[in-house]
Amino acid sequence: MAVGAKSVEQRHDGEATDKAGFAAEPSDEERIFRTIMEAAQVGIFVLQDQRFKYVNPYLTGLLGFSAAEMIDRMGPLDVVQQAQHELLAEQMRQRSAGVGGHSYELLVVRKDGSTFPATILGSPTSFRGRPASVGTLTDISLQKAAEQRIRELADYDVLTGLPNRRLLRERFVQLLAAAERDKTEIAVIFLDLDHFKRVNDSLGHSVGDDLLCEVARRLDSVVRRIDTLARLGGDEFIFALPGIHSTAAAEVARRLVEVFSRPFEVAGHELTVTPSLGICIYPQDGLDLESLLKNADTAMYRAKETGRNAFQFYSSEMNTMTLDRLLMESNLRRAFLQREFILHYQPLVSLESGLIVGVEALIRWQHPELGMIMPDRFIHVAEDTGLINPIGDWVLCEACRQAQTWTEEGLPPLIMAVNVAPVQFRQSGFVEVVAGALAASGLAPGCLELELTERTVMHDADINLGTLSALHRMGVELSLDDFGTGYSSLAYLKRFPVGKLKIDRSFVNDLETDPDDWAIASTIVSMGRSLRMTVLAEGVETGEQLAQLRKMGCDMAQGFHFSRPIPPAGIADMLRLQPFANR
Ligand code: C2E
Ligand code: MG
Numbered sequence: 001m002a003v004g005a006k007s008v009e010q011r012h013d014g015e016a017t018d019k020a021g022f023a024a025e026p027s028d029e030e031r032i033f034r035t036i037m038e039a040a041q042v043g044i045f046v047l048q049d050q051r052f053k054y055v056n057p058y059l060t061g062l063l064g065f066s067a068a069e070m071i072d073r074m075g076p077l078d079v080v081q082q083a084q085h086e087l088l089a090e091q092m093r094q095r096s097a098g099v100g101g102h103s104y105e106l107l108v109v110r111k112d113g114s115t116f117p118a119t120i121l122g123s124p125t126s127f128r129g130r131p132a133s134v135g136t137l138t139d140i141s142l143q144k145a146a147e148q149r150i151r152e153l154a155d156y157d158v159l160t161g162l163p164n165r166r167l168l169r170e171r172f173v174q175l176l177a178a179a180e181r182d183k184t185e186i187a188v189i190f191l192d193l194d195h196f197k198r199v200n201d202s203l204g205h206s207v208g209d210d211l212l213c214e215v216a217r218r219l220d221s222v223v224r225r226i227d228t229l230a231r232l233g234g235d236e237f238i239f240a241l242p243g244i245h246s247t248a249a250a251e252v253a254r255r256l257v258e259v260f261s262r263p264f265e266v267a268g269h270e271l272t273v274t275p276s277l278g279i280c281i282y283p284q285d286g287l288d289l290e291s292l293l294k295n296a297d298t299a300m301y302r303a304k305e306t307g308r309n310a311f312q313f314y315s316s317e318m319n320t321m322t323l324d325r326l327l328m329e330s331n332l333r334r335a336f337l338q339r340e341f342i343l344h345y346q347p348l349v350s351l352e353s354g355l356i357v358g359v360e361a362l363i364r365w366q367h368p369e370l371g372m373i374m375p376d377r378f379i380h381v382a383e384d385t386g387l388i389n390p391i392g393d394w395v396l397c398e399a400c401r402q403a404q405t406w407t408e409e410g411l412p413p414l415i416m417a418v419n420v421a422p423v424q425f426r427q428s429g430f431v432e433v434v435a436g437a438l439a440a441s442g443l444a445p446g447c448l449e450l451e452l453t454e455r456t457v458m459h460d461a462d463i464n465l466g467t468l469s470a471l472h473r474m475g476v477e478l479s480l481d482d483f484g485t486g487y488s489s490l491a492y493l494k495r496f497p498v499g500k501l502k503i504d505r506s507f508v509n510d511l512e513t514d515p516d517d518w519a520i521a522s523t524i525v526s527m528g529r530s531l532r533m534t535v536l537a538e539g540v541e542t543g544e545q546l547a548q549l550r551k552m553g554c555d556m557a558q559g560f561h562f563s564r565p566i567p568p569a570g571i572a573d574m575l576r577l578q579p580f581a582n583r
């Protein structure tokens with residue numbers, strides 16, 4: 001494209017000029033100057049009042065605009081992305097103030113909308129007697145691409161395209177800083193293929209390479225975007241998983257092992273390989289990448305010793321803890337299918353009449369080898385794994401069935417209190433599950449009381465209000481368990497259709513000796529009073545505690561002082577001994 005097309009305009013001093021600002025009849029000097037400009041392999045422009053006054057052919061070629069389109073009509077801001085306008089405007093201000101420039105980088109936008117990186121260097125000058133600037137623009141796309149390629153070669157493993165040790169180290173510095181700041185953990189997993197050398201030796205290195213690529217692809221699909229999967233070379237892969245504790249790391253490791261359960265198809269071969277994994281956790285197993293890698297490596301060798309195709313933690317306590325838990329999880333599933341859960345019942349006693357007016361259903365796991373396992377040991381695992389829903393539904397049905405059976409046996413009607421876990425309460429269709437348990441057993445809704453903790457109710461209080469109201473309309477009673485340990489807001493408490501507060505047993509425990517506990521318990525009693533709720537004290541073990549609670553005006557109590565949780569037959573016997581039984 002020719003500069004200064006043929007259009008001619010009138011210069012302020014009356015001399016005819018072309019669009020580029022040159023005289024129509026150029027002098028020799030100007031002609032030489034123009035030849036240089038037109039031949040230059042760099043974009044050159046003159047700028048005045050933020051408009052182009054001259055652009056050389058190389059620049060118009062780069063941008064796709066003609067000189068006529070640019071001169072006097074466009075300025076640099078028209079060929080740069082919005083995000084960089086401020087930077088550019090500042091540069092132009094400095095040039096027009098006579099400040100010399102140094103080169104800076106911009107992303108330039110062509111007429112067709114495409115972009116390319118460029119460096120710009122401007123310096124102040126004068127044009128037609130007024131301040132202006134002259135600038136050069138260099139397309140640096142090739143240079144950028146080369147830099148990118150160099151970075152890739154330096155940071156990524158050429159075979160698999162995964163980050164290499166260098167990039168892993170770089171990222172780990174950031175992970176460590178974040179973990180230290182947020183007091184979170186990082187799991188480092190060392191994965192090594194078992195007997196990989198055999199593949200190389202028997203099928204050749206190119207098959208081995210293809211296998212490594214396939215393995216890398218599958219491993220990569222298991223981890224999250226924030227995780228780093230790197231290849232250290234050979235058949236060694238490293239995972240850096242931020243914000244992950246040991247149980248979650250074990251879960252990832254299990255999934256990684258699972259990745260190898262299907263054979264890999266490589267060059268017409270079906271290859272089965274297994275991995276050995278070592279896990280260690282920042283900060284307890286090491287404070288920097290080198291020691292974490294070393295310890296994960298040690299753990300990985302232990303996994304190989306214990307039979308390959310498995311994972312091991314570096315610290316042995318963690319091994320037992322996590323394995324216990326995984327074992328617990330699969331055991332729980334089995335236990336549910338084999339009907340190993342049973343319910344015991346603990347009397348709820350009215351302090352006014354001294355009579356048993358209800359029972360709380362408490363789950364136990366009757367393990368065929370380990371004997372009876374108490375809920376504190378398995379309920380949280382059931383909650384974490386979602387198993388609490390089927391288990392909880394079973395408890396509801398079984399407790400309702402038992403209560404109705406007692407009624408049909410002629411025993412006085414009782415309140416059947418059933419614990420509901422947060423996850424279970426929030427599962428969709430919980431109201432229907434309750435309605436189903438009542439319908440199947442024939443129990444009157446007023447005989448069923450659901451025990452929720454403060455945390456369950458207060459979490460998403462507005463959503464829960466809907467569920468609570470639906471249950472309340474059905475006629476089901478609601479109580480707040482372990483009361484005093486949560487953070488109930490009184491304002492909310494008033495809105496909830498909850499009829500009973502159960503003072504947590506930690507306050508009842510030291511009632512006689514700890515004035516603070518006494519104060520908390522008596523405050524809960526009077527608060528419950530004023531909200532017209534029934535107050536029950538949990539964990540009453542002594543006559544003295546009972547006397548104190550009576551003095552406060554507490555309505556009900558539960559605890560070893562009256563009875564431990566016992567099998568249903570024991571409850572029936574106890575009820576028959578009560579004065580009103582068999583009436
Ligand atoms: P919780 O609902 O607060 O149940 C009362 C716990 O206190 C029971 O423990 C009971 O045995 C114990 N306890 C009762 N009286 C006394 C006493 O005088 N002294 C002492 N030291 N303890 C007493 P358990 O049966 O081990 O249950 C523990 C927790 O497990 C329960 O606390 C409840 O949160 C949960 N849980 C039990 N059964 C179920 C269930 O079916 N579903 C759900 N989601 N959770 C359950
Ligand atoms: Mg309870």
Ligand code: MG
Binds near residue numbers: 481482502504505538
């Ligand atoms: Mg409780």
